[in-house]
Amino acid sequence: MKQQIIISGIGGQGVLFLTRFFAEAAMTLNLEVLTSEVHGMAMRGGTVISHVKVGGFKSPLIRTGQADTGLFLEAANLTVHLPFLKEKANIVVNTADKSLYPSIDALGVARNCCLDLAAANLILLGFAFNHQSFFCEADVARHVIRGMSKGAQTEANIAAFEAGFSSGGS
Amino acid sequence: MDSDKSEQRMLMGNEAIGRGLIEYGCTLAASYPGTPASEILASAANFTKETGVAAHIEWSVNEKVAYEVALGNSLSGKRSAVAMKQVGLNVAADPFTRSAYLGVIGGFVIIAADDPGPHSSQTEQDSRFFAQFAKVPVLDPSSPREAKDMVGEAFDLSEKHELPVMLRPTTRICHARQNVVCGPPRPLKRQAHFEKNPGRWVATPQFLYQLHSSLNDKLQRIADDAAYYPVPASSRPTRNRQAIIASGVAFSNSFELLDDLNLVDEIDLYQVRMPYPLNRNFIENIREQYEQVLVIEETYPVIEMQLIQAPNTIKGRRSGFVPNQGELTPDIIEGLISRFADRPAGQTTPTEAPRGKRPSLCAGCPHRAAFYAIRKTFPKGIFPSDIGCYTLGMNIGAVDTCHCMGACISQAAGFYHAHSQDGDDFPPIIVTIGDSTFFHAGIPGLINAVFQGARFVLVILDNDTTAMTGNQPTPQVGLRADGSRGHQVSIDDIVRSCGVGFLEVCDPYNLDAFVDLLKQGDAYCRSAQGGVAVVISRHPCLMDKRATREPGLRERVRVTDDCTGCGYCIERFECPALEFAVQSSSDTSCEDKRRVRVVEHICNGCGVCLRICPKNAIVAEVVQ
Numbered sequence: 057m058k059q060q061i062i063i064s065g066i067g068g069q070g071v072l073f074l075t076r077f078f079a080e081a082a083m084t085l086n087l088e089v090l091t092s093e094v095h096g097m098a099m100r101g102g103t104v105i106s107h108v109k110v111g112g113f114k115s116p117l118i119r120t121g122q123a124d125t126g127l128f129l130e131a132a133n134l135t136v137h138l139p140f141l142k143e144k145a146n147i148v149v150n151t152a153d154k155s156l157y158p159s160i161d162a163l164g165v166a167r168n169c170c171l172d173l174a175a176a177n178l179i180l181l182g183f184a185f186n187h188q189s190f191f192c193e194a195d196v197a198r199h200v201i202r203g204m205s206k207g208a209q210t211e212a213n214i215a216a217f218e219a220g221f222s223s224g225g226s
Numbered sequence: 227m228d229s230d231k232s233e234q235r236m237l238m239g240n241e242a243i244g245r246g247l248i249e250y251g252c253t254l255a256a257s258y259p260g261t262p263a264s265e266i267l268a269s270a271a272n273f274t275k276e277t278g279v280a281a282h283i284e285w286s287v288n289e290k291v292a293y294e295v296a297l298g299n300s301l302s303g304k305r306s307a308v309a310m311k312q313v314g315l316n317v318a319a320d321p322f323t324r325s326a327y328l329g330v331i332g333g334f335v336i337i338a339a340d341d342p343g344p345h346s347s348q349t350e351q352d353s354r355f356f357a358q359f360a361k362v363p364v365l366d367p368s369s370p371r372e373a374k375d376m377v378g379e380a381f382d383l384s385e386k387h388e389l390p391v392m393l394r395p396t397t398r399i400c401h402a403r404q405n406v407v408c409g410p411p412r413p414l415k416r417q418a419h420f421e422k423n424p425g426r427w428v429a430t431p432q433f434l435y436q437l438h439s440s441l442n443d444k445l446q447r448i449a450d451d452a453a454y455y456p457v458p459a460s461s462r463p464t465r466n467r468q469a470i471i472a473s474g475v476a477f478s479n480s481f482e483l484l485d486d487l488n489l490v491d492e493i494d495l496y497q498v499r500m501p502y503p504l505n506r507n508f509i510e511n512i513r514e515q516y517e518q519v520l521v522i523e524e525t526y527p528v529i530e531m532q533l534i535q536a537p538n539t540i541k542g543r544r545s546g547f548v549p550n551q552g553e554l555t556p557d558i559i560e561g562l563i564s565r566f567a568d569r570p571a572g573q574t575t576p577t578e579a580p581r582g583k584r585p586s587l588c589a590g591c592p593h594r595a596a597f598y599a600i601r602k603t604f605p606k607g608i609f610p611s612d613i614g615c616y617t618l619g620m621n622i623g624a625v626d627t628c629h630c631m632g633a634c635i636s637q638a639a640g641f642y643h644a645h646s647q648d649g650d651d652f653p654p655i656i657v658t659i660g661d662s663t664f665f666h667a668g669i670p671g672l673i674n675a676v677f678q679g680a681r682f683v684l685v686i687l688d689n690d691t692t693a694m695t696g697n698q699p700t701p702q703v704g705l706r707a708d709g710s711r712g713h714q715v716s717i718d719d720i721v722r723s724c725g726v727g728f729l730e731v732c733d734p735y736n737l738d739a740f741v742d743l744l745k746q747g748d749a750y751c752r753s754a755q756g757g758v759a760v761v762i763s764r765h766p767c768l769m770d771k772r773a774t775r776e777p778g779l780r781e782r783v784r785v786t787d788d789c790t791g792c793g794y795c796i797e798r799f800e801c802p803a804l805e806f807a808v809q810s811s812s813d814t815s816c817e818d819k820r821r822v823r824v825v826e827h828i829c830n831g832c833g834v835c836l837r838i839c840p841k842n843a844i845v846a847e848v849v850q
Contacts, residue, residue: 083236090403090404092401093238093401093402096261097615098345101585113480116475117555132583222334
């Protein structure tokens with residue numbers, strides 16, 4: 057299966073963690089994977105994007121109009137990164153406001169569930185897994201999140217994923 | 227991992243390179259951090275520890291020093307590597323160019339990471355051109371996997387010809403992740419042995435003619451080496467009259483695009499793994515076989531200029547076919563290939579996208595407090611600054627220049643001399659430099675400024691780390707790359723020994739005290755015996771997990787109804803935890819009011835903003 061995913065946010069929101077998550081998940085399933093990340097100054101609160109390409113690709117970058125899926129940790133980035141997505145792409149957005157796309161107020165969910173606000177990225181991920189199909193199933197996702205987490209963080213990360221997964225969003 | 231077996235790992239390009247160093251027997255790797263190269267050395271340190279091989283891995287104070295440390299190891303017969311971003315090679319240019327003439331003994335690899343775009347650099351220069359200038363062979367990886375393999379090739383090639391070899395990844399390789407096969411390290415078990423040979427290692431001018439001649443012979447042999455004949459993407463023989471010659475990530479993009487555009491059977495594609503020296507047979511064959519050739523490479527026309535041929539058959543940067551600046555993104559390459567194939571361009575021609583949110587200093591960053599104080603104290607000052615997180619002080623209007631590592635101190639001296647020629651009065655000149663940048667290239671500038679009688683205030687923004695690139699420790703921290711303790715070197719001691727007559731240290735969170743010291747410093751500059759005044763702004767970086775902090779109190783900040791929405795705090799303090807919000811008025815006769823609010827999950831509770839609001843509308847309660 058081939059899938060091209062973009063993860064869009066601002067530096068500090070956990071875009072890189074989600075990028076590594078998809079990469080590890082693909083490797084768990086013995087799929088070829090290439091990702092592209094943004095490091096350096098933009099990570100200080102600037103707009104950042106990661107590309108994930110699962111399946112037999114050679115280039116780490118996604119072309120305009122080619123992404124199947126977009127996870128937006130920052131709604132304001134829609135105007136910047138929407139062009140990467142196909143017309144019929146699956147999109148999920150983290151926002152407290154109304155959105156054209158399936159959305160969840162990840163910070164609000166985190167507050168209600170007494171979760172670390174830094175886990176908003178995993179809440180959005182859980183939400184995405186309940187709303188669309190990925191190259192891997194949600195159980196693989198849980199397994200990979202456990203593998204990537206350390207100590208007490210493990211259960212907190214799984215709880216964040218589940219909070220998003222079970223949330224209806226809007 | 228079990229060190230006898232191979233296994234797949236998910237590695238970033240830089241991690242793959244670091245892994246390659248350890249697998250292929252490197253015993254000394256040195257680097258100075260800089261995007262996009264920063265993760266290479268940390269990876270080498272991690273894999274050294276994990277596999278238990280013996281190697282010295284160091285963060286050096288700058289790239290020139292790193293290069294020379296690695297050279298010493300190579301001259302002792304051991305495999306050595308030095309990693310840096312492309313502009314780091316400018317700093318190491320002196321040892322680099324001479325090492326081509328003198329050669330090396332143990333395999334020597336220079337990893338120079340380029341940044342087409344540029345995304346995080348002061349130029350988008352092409353290190354392959356620098357390799358050509360220095361007469362050093364260069365390999366150009368097209369994926370993280372290949373980058374790791376090329377480390378081994380580079381070591382072998384280097385030892386075969388006793389010549390340094392460059393590996394030139396670009397940002398898109400450095401920061402790509404891929405599943406990579408990792409094998410066990412192959413320790414070479416060499417004993418250090420330096421064989422004296424003054425004609426070579428001292429090489430006074432009388433020896434250099436011969437050394438240059440022998441360097442030229444080496445390059446000829448490498449240009450004739452069939453192992454570096456560019457690789458056709460398809461092994462089937464074709465009668466195509468058009469070819470694309472590409473290298474690095476531009477090759478990967480071209481490969482995928484030819485497939486997507488159904489052009490695989492119409493246009494031949496070659497991957498150039500060694501852009502310099504370009505294989506001589508290949509140059510001949512291309513000339514005979516193809517009517518039209520498109521060269522796609524980043525960022526300068528290195529391959530293109532070696533394809534000496536009737537210029538109308540080569541389409542590239544020199545012919546104006548390929549843009550002469552910027553990254554060759556897949557979108558841009560799609561347009562190039564479509565035009566080359568005489569196809570209408572697809573619908574995906576790139577449009578100018580909005581730029582998104584600019585980066586800014588973290589909430590609670592001590593630099594912000596220092597910059598706020600500087601601008602407020604010296605509204606008419608000149609503010610030379612430098613490279614690091616603190617370049618973002620430009621958002622606050624407290625950074626007027628940023629040139630190259632360490633330049634700010636010498637530029638400030640130049641500003642002083644320019645103004646002092648015109649009369650006794652000169653504007654306040656307040657320089658900001660980070661602690662790591664000070665170690666890297668600030669010290670000679672400070673000595674020179676003191677000696678030459680320049681007068682300015684130098685603020686060393688000492689957050690006890692190299693923050694921008696991922697919190698690598700500085701010599702003052704005293705931690706080495708492998709986590710062991712080194713001898714600490716104090717910035718205060720260095721400043722004093724440079725002959726500075728005014729030195730004060732202050733935590734910029736104590737805004738009033740800090741402002742007072744800035745004023746004292748400026749007064750010292752203007753006094754009869756004055757010169758350079760140094761104020762060390764000392765507070766650990768909030769992103770640095772190693773930093774020791776005073777436990778306890780933080781402030782829970784909120785904005786009261788006294789806020790008039792004047793925007794002073796947003797403009798002059800620019801904290802990401804302060805934002806405008808429209809406050810709906812309950813009284814329908816009043817208009818909605820713009821007010822500032824605290825973004826609680828971003829606020830770090832530093833409490834500095836309490837002292838900046840003109841209406842005293844930012845208040846706080848102290849919490850545990």
